[in-house]
Amino acid sequence: MKLLIKSATIIDKSQASLHMQQRDILIEKGKITAIRKSIAAEKKTKVLERENLHVSPGWFDSSVSFGEPGYEERETLAKGLEVAGRSGFTGIVLNTNTQPHPDTGGDIVFLRETAKNHCTALYPMGTVSLKSAGEALSEMYDMHLAGAIAFSDYKNSLNNPNLLKLALLYTQNFQSLVYSFPQEGQLNPKGQMHEGEVSLKLGLRGIPALSESLRVARDLAILEYTGGKLHIPTISTGEAVSLIGAAKKKGLDVSCSVAIHHLWHTDEVLEGFDSDFKTLPPLRDKKEVKALLKGLREGVIDYVTSDHCPLDVEEKRREFDQAAFGAIGLEETFGILNQLFGPEKAVEILGRGRERFGLEKTTIAVGQQAELTLFNPGTEYTLTQKDLLSTSSNSMFLGVPLKGKAYGIIRGDKSLF
Template structure:
């Protein structure tokens, strides 16, 4: 199917001659054939004309959870990829919190096959350890050959330092990326939220910033010793930013991400014991949130993630200390970032990350494969449970006015619009 996008404002700072210009974009057989002021539609060409249409290179998310296999009631891969496409993401990296955990090449093949045929590309991760139990290395090389783009035990911290050392050494043989979740659980047994004034007032066990910062310092020391490629997902404190910035200056191959909810909320929203705001890492204080916003804009934090984690209502509607950690994020991402940074910076941030996983960058240029996000940065709406496309409803942003909404995506010959 050929497509002609009409009168779209292009948002792409890497293309100075096109950035912020209104142009038509012709796509034939999945390739961008032409970008011009006025292009006439040929036969068998579908014309896309939308209100206040903006187009950018396709957005990418490095930490997305669905439920399949094992927890399909939370979200199937099929429905999750439809949610991602409607939210503007042309590619997502799938987390390993499934049952069973993907720790063999067969598991990776299953995930890739299940994700085929959708507008959004699915890139699976494999676990670092067998069963994500932190004891012995998984079949990392075989999984890499089958299409795993990185290795992560999701939010199970790699408590055994020797396991991380071995993983970083071993994966250098095939240039793979290792995730290490930044939390030392022994410093916060049964912790429920950020340790501070609010946790003391509510009488909830706290998770101090020290749990994250000590683990990052340890992991960076191991990385300096071994070499390799390390990714630290969803950092949440100002000191974590400083540690990673210093490591990068020293030449270590380390990257990090931040979740959208850590840019928007602070621990003050937990005054009502609402478990929708219960996440790991926990929501921190204002100083941390501001530091994270600044570091993301400056590139010290490499990329943002929705940290999308659908959960059953039964897992959230419990006493706060019994409720599960996690929140939705795909459908909220652009609206949040657009209000913090504006559409130009928000689109640039959402486009980051592919290179770190060895994936081709999305490029908005003639001759390139079409991988585009279409959106309206001025669209105003209030997210409701009824408007969510996700089959779970555990969003922090329900009832909050947002500005900026994706129309959908075009990737190759597939489109969600």
């Protein structure tokens, strides 16, 4: 099949002659075969035209949760991948918060086989420890051979320092990446939100910024001792930015990400006790948000993630201290980043990450397999329930004015728009 994209503004800084230029793009059998100012549509060619159409290399998200297996009522793999694609993401890294936890090669094969015919590529992670219990290493090499792209116990912190040491040492044999969630849980037993003025006012148990910086400092010290590749997901404090920046200057192989909601909201939104704003790490105060934005601009923070985490309504509509942590975010990520940084920077941020996981970086060039995101950066709207694509509705951006929306994606001979 031939697909002709008409009059699209290309955003791809790696292609200087095409960047910010309006072009027609012809795709045949999943490959880009022509990029010109005007291409005539031949017979049996599907023509794609949209208002204010922009196209970029496909977006990538390094931290996404669905529900299957075990929590299909939250979101199945099929539905989640559709949500990701319609939100502009051609590739997502799948978290390990399922039941059972993916801790064997067979679990990874199941995830890959279930997702293989979808337009958005799913890259599964395996757990660091058996059943994410934090005691014994999982079958990491078997999972690597089966296609696990990295290893993570999701938001179960690796409390045993020896476990992290062994994981970093062992994965050097096959150059894989280890995630370590940055929270020292003993500093915040039963913590519900950021520890500060707002938590005192509301009478809720706090999670101090110190719990993050202590764990980051410990993990970086272990990384310096062992070597290996470490990723610290969803940091939320300025001190974490400083520690990771210093580690990078020392040459340590560390990367980090920030969740989209930590760049926009502060803990003040919790004054209404709305559990949709309850996340881990918790929303922090204005000082921390400012430090995170600076860390992203300066390149210390490597990636922005949606940290998409669908939850059933019964898990959220409880007393605040009983409600589950987590929020969906795939649909809203571009609309927030576009407001914060403009379309060129937003697209550049959303295109990061593949190389860290050993994947090939995508670009818009003749001869390349098509892996494209189609979007309108000028669409302005206020997010409502009808805009949500996910099975779950636990969004913290309902009622927020957004700018920019994805039309869909093209990956190889598959498309979703």
